[in-house]
Amino acid sequence: MALDLSGIAARMDRLYEFDREPVTPDKFKRGVLFASVFAGEHVAATEFVIGAFFVLHGLKAIDMVFGLLLGNLLAVLSWTFLCAPIATSTRLTLYWYLRKIAGSGVTLIYNLANAFLYCILAGAMISVSATAVGLAFGLKVPQLNDVFPGSPLWVLICLGLGLLFTLLAILGFEKLSRFAGVASPWIFLCFIAGALVTLPKLGLRPDFSNFWEVATAKIWNGIATAGQQQFGFWHVVFFAWFCNLAMHVGLSDMALFRYAKKWTYGFYSAFGMYSGHFLAWLCSGIMVAAIGREMHPGKMAFEALGLAGAVAVMLAGWTTANPTLYRAGLALQTVTGWPRWKITLVAGLVTSVLSCFPLFFMKLLDYVAIYGLVLMPIGAVVFAEHWIFPKLSIPRYQAETGKQVFNWKVLLVWAGSLIFAFALPLHLYFRWLPGYLFALAFYLVLNLGARRSPAKKAPA
Numbered sequence: 001m002a003l004d005l006s007g008i009a010a011r012m013d014r015l016y017e018f019d020r021e022p023v024t025p026d027k028f029k030r031g032v033l034f035a036s037v038f039a040g041e042h043v044a045a046t047e048f049v050i051g052a053f054f055v056l057h058g059l060k061a062i063d064m065v066f067g068l069l070l071g072n073l074l075a076v077l078s079w080t081f082l083c084a085p086i087a088t089s090t091r092l093t094l095y096w097y098l099r100k101i102a103g104s105g106v107t108l109i110y111n112l113a114n115a116f117l118y119c120i121l122a123g124a125m126i127s128v129s130a131t132a133v134g135l136a137f138g139l140k141v142p143q144l145n146d147v148f149p150g151s152p153l154w155v156l157i158c159l160g161l162g163l164l165f166t167l168l169a170i171l172g173f174e175k176l177s178r179f180a181g182v183a184s185p186w187i188f189l190c191f192i193a194g195a196l197v198t199l200p201k202l203g204l205r206p207d208f209s210n211f212w213e214v215a216t217a218k219i220w221n222g223i224a225t226a227g228q229q230q231f232g233f234w235h236v237v238f239f240a241w242f243c244n245l246a247m248h249v250g251l252s253d254m255a256l257f258r259y260a261k262k263w264t265y266g267f268y269s270a271f272g273m274y275s276g277h278f279l280a281w282l283c284s285g286i287m288v289a290a291i292g293r294e295m296h297p298g299k300m301a302f303e304a305l306g307l308a309g310a311v312a313v314m315l316a317g318w319t320t321a322n323p324t325l326y327r328a329g330l331a332l333q334t335v336t337g338w339p340r341w342k343i344t345l346v347a348g349l350v351t352s353v354l355s356c357f358p359l360f361f362m363k364l365l366d367y368v369a370i371y372g373l374v375l376m377p378i379g380a381v382v383f384a385e386h387w388i389f390p391k392l393s394i395p396r397y398q399a400e401t402g403k404q405v406f407n408w409k410v411l412l413v414w415a416g417s418l419i420f421a422f423a424l425p426l427h428l429y430f431r432w433l434p435g436y437l438f439a440l441a442f443y444l445v446l447n448l449g450a451r452r453s454p455a456k457k458a459p460a
Contacts (some may be wrong), residue, residue, distance in 0.1 A: 008215070022258070024092035025455035029259040034268040035326050037256065037323065040184035042272030043280050044243075045128035048297035049364050050277075050315060051284030056293055057231040058224030067233045071240025072273035078241070078248035079257075080266030086386050087257030088265075093330050094254040098378065101385045103399035103408040106414075110378055111332060114252065116370045119347055120327035122321040124361035126165060129317025130157045132310040141296050142358030144227065151358045163354025165318050167347060169325035170341045179373065183315050188275055190312035195283035195302035197447065198290040201313035204412035219289040238429040239365065240277055242434065245372030245432055250379040256323075290394035325351060336431075340361045369428045375433050377417035381410050388444065393451050409446045413439050 027081055087368030090097050099107045132140050134157055139290050142150055149155050165436075202218045204211060224230045247253040248269070257265065287300040328351070354360065357362030360367060368379060399407040421435030 021096075025115050025260065028261045031261075031268055032266055034256070034260060034265050035271040036184065037156045038097045038272030039188070039275055040319040041323050043184050043277030043316070044276065045125040045313065046126060046243075046251030046296070046320055046364065047276050047280035048239065048284045048300060048316065049124075049361055050239075050299065051227075051281030052288035052295060053365055053398065054236070054281065054299070055219060056225040056295070057227045057235075058222055058228065059231050059236065060222040061212070061220040061283075062232075063233040063236060063395070064220045064282070064285070067172055068240050068278045071237040072236070072270075072277050074241040074276070075244060075248060076267065076270045079253065079269040080264070082383065083207060083248045083251050083253050084257045085263040086251060086382065087254040088260055088263045089259045089386070090228060090254070092254065092334075093258065094378075094382065095330060095333075096253045097254065098382065100397040100400040101349040101382060101433045102249050102378075102407045102410040103404045106399075106410050107131070110375075114375060115248075115328040115332045115347060116350075117246070118324050118365065118449045120354055120360050121371065122165070122324040122351045124367070125156055125317040125320040125324070125355075126162050126351065126355035127358060127361040129161050129314045129321075130154065130251070130298075130355070131296055132301065132313035133161065133300050134308055135302055137442050141298070142362065144295055144362055146362065147286035147357065147359040149358065153211060154358075155356045156357040159352050161314075162321075162348060162355050163316070165321040166345060166348025166352070168318070169322045169329065170344050176355040178365070183319050187312050187316050187319065190278065190305060190309060191280045191283040194201050194301055194309055194312075195286040198287050198304045201290050202286070213434025216362075219286055225293050228325075235427070235429055238433075239369075240273075242372050242429065242432050243277070243368050245368075246375040246379075249432075250372065250375040251382055252327055252375070255327055276390075297436050321351070360439070368427060369432075373420065373421055373432050373435060376421075376436050377439040379383065380417070381413055381443050382438050384443050384447075385439055392444070392448070394447050395450055398447075398450065409443065410448065416442060 008362070028359070059067075088096075093110055095107065098110060102110070130139075133139075134141060134154065138151060138156075140150060142154070149158075174225055199211075199214065200206075202214050217314060242249075244314050257263075260266075283299065284297075288306055290302055291303055298310055298313050301313045303309075305312070323415055325344060325348055328347040329340050332338075332343040332347055333340045388394075395401070396406070399410075417439035418436050420438050421431045424431050426434075
């Protein structure tokens with residue numbers, strides 16, 4: 001029987017996700033779905049890598065714990081007070097809202113950059129999953145400084161996992177949340193169980209009486225691995241805050257929160273931050289210390305939990321890559337006009353190829369810093385346009401009303417803010433905040449000349 005490709009395409013086209021218009025009230029989602037999406041995305045493959053890298057960077061235990069408590073709180077507040085209110089006010093994705101502000105030309109440039117950066121991030125998560133699958137084949141995992149794939153088997157595993165992960169991303173928001181709701185609790189339990197099983201190997205007594213001694217002497221002992229920079233308290237605070245900078249301050253998670261009944265659903269991000277970016281990071285640090293500080297997520301989990309641990313790493317990569325590919329598809333859909341499922345498939349194929357290069361997950365900490373910095377100025381522009389312009393009587397959506405393809409002010413702020421941020425004599429992790437404030441002030445200054453006089457102010 002011949003395969004009905006046209007019928008499959010028609011069914012895919014019906015997977016409508018309000019790609020170009022506001023979400024209607026009948027499609028708003030319950031809070032529990034946001035809790036599961038955040039938990040699924042942030043109790044994930046990145047946690048096996050980031051928590052382990054903090055150990056390799058020689059953090060002290062007290063800096064790790066209190067730095068994560070503060071940094072994750074700042075991240076939750078950023079989702080709640082920056083991203084969610086704009087999303088529930090407009091009910092649009094960032095990509096379509098930006099067209100009104102910056103014009104279709106600027107939006108095209110932004111969406112291409114955004115989608116490509118998302119593909120790299122999703123590719124890194126596929127690579128992490130590949131370290132677990134490769135255990136079954138005796139695969140040698142790339143080393144810390146490797147850039148290119150080391151074997152054909154590594155390439156085959158990455159490509160296979162990439163295609164598998166893409167399939168679920170095509171199905172949309174609700175399917176993603178359901179998958180995350182099933183997978184993330186089990187993955188979280190594997191993080192906790194892996195740490196508990198591993199601690200006795202590091203010398204923990206059954207009554208936990210020497211836990212802090214083990215933590216400070218054998219895990220977060222303040223000694224950096226050769227070739228890794230020494231980190232301290234503020235590195236942890238700023239990394240925990242900005243590692244999702246593009247999503248909250250950069251406003252990309254408008255794509256998720258446009259489905260929220262109210263802006264306070266931003267607080268559901270805490271389910272991801274404190275289960276993933278706190279407990280899971282601590283647990284992965286414990287596990288990497290037990291295998292001699294070797295960056296091998298699959299081996300870390302397998303040594304602790306056997307096959308269940310390896311499966312947890314594989315699924316963790318899946319739950320991270322899925323929503324990332326979903327966002328990439330939305331960004332590219334704006335550029336191409338294709339149905340979201342088609343462009344998500346293309347993004348998935350690109351991501352699968354990128355996943356073959358170990359550079360991206362071995363340099364994950366620096367990558368997410370650069371990724372957030374590149375997209376951060378657009379978040380400042382949209383925030384100013386949405387909240388500050390009305391208070392200063394500056395007309396909004398000048399690109400839309402003036403039928404501009406390129407809003408040169410947005411381009412100037414974007415380029416100028418990046419030059420400013422990258423020129424700062426600060427550690428990479430500390431540059432985004434002054435860069436964001438610079439972008440906000442610069443955009444306001446450029447637009448003050450367009451203020452309406454009180455007599456001409458349009459009615460609310």
